[in-house]
Amino acid sequence: GQNIDQPTEMTATEGAIVQINCTYQTSGFNGLFWYQQHAGEAPTFLSYNVLDGLEEKGRFSSFLSRSKGYSYLLLKELQMKDSASYLCAVRGGNYQLIWGAGTKLIIKP
Amino acid sequence: ETGVTQTPRHLVMGMTNKKSLKCEQHLGHNAMYWYKQSAKKPLELMFVYSLEERVENNSVPSRFSPECPNSSHLFLHLHTLQPEDSALYLCASSQDYGTGGSEQYFGPGTRLTVT
Numbered sequence: 001g002q003n004i005d006q007p008t009e010m011t012a013t014e015g016a017i018v019q020i021n022c023t024y025q026t027s028g029f030n031g032l033f034w035y036q037q038h039a040g041e042a043p044t045f046l047s048y049n050v051l052d053g054l055e056e057k058g059r060f061s062s063f064l065s066r067s068k069g070y071s072y073l074l075l076k077e078l079q080m081k082d083s084a085s086y087l088c089a090v091r092g093g094n095y096q097l098i099w100g101a102g103t104k105l106i107i108k109p
Numbered sequence: 110e111t112g113v114t115q116t117p118r119h120l121v122m123g124m125t126n127k128k129s130l131k132c133e134q135h136l137g138h139n140a141m142y143w144y145k146q147s148a149k150k151p152l153e154l155m156f157v158y159s160l161e162e163r164v165e166n167n168s169v170p171s172r173f174s175p176e177c178p179n180s181s182h183l184f185l186h187l188h189t190l191q192p193e194d195s196a197l198y199l200c201a202s203s204q205d206y207g208t209g210g211s212e213q214y215f216g217p218g219t220r221l222t223v224t
Contacts, residue, residue, distance in 0.1 A: 008149070042199065
């Protein structure tokens with residue numbers, strides 16, 4: 001079967017760094033996405049990885065290892081507004097997106 | 110402002126009612142999607158339209174009926190729903206369907222409660 005695993009919830013402190021992991025098992029691979037979703041709002045696109053390595057965008061970075069079926073989202077200099085759910089999604093061999101259940105990130109002062 | 114709008118934002122309906130959800134995208138995209146989001150569960154893809162043609166229908170009950178009259182509008186017609194259909198219904202669009210890096214843009218969703 002195809003599945004995506006990510007932690008249900010994480011807590012971090014304002015100003016710190018947090019890493020949210022995502023592991024996947026899919027039939028084929030055509031890219032991995034990270035989305036952010038604040039409570040009661042729409043998911044918004046954060047990053048896309050299709051090749052191994054690290055993609056950096058300001059305070060957010062995303063890493064991919066295709067051989068390990070593994071990705072992480074790294075958030076630096078955490079701010080209270082980063083409190084949200086972070087969704088990992090993989091585009092499988094048939095190009096359909098498979099979604100994880102999301103990681104709820106709680107930021108404490 | 111994501112460029113994808115949905116109405117209504119909240120909907121309460123009885124099991125015998127008929128209602129419709131509306132989605133409009135202002136991004137010039139070719140693909141549109143309906144998702145169901147339940148608490149602590151992955152997004153469930155319901156329907157996909159590419160260039161106004163339905164390309165995916167993931168075993169969704171017939172009480173949900175999609176309609177795509179043009180590339181900017183998408184409807185989800187609801188009838189004789191069940192309480193377990195209560196969820197957040199999200200509409201999304203992307204430039205194309207089936208291409209690797211085409212990210213999806215989501216609307217704010219309709220919070221549906223079936224009583």
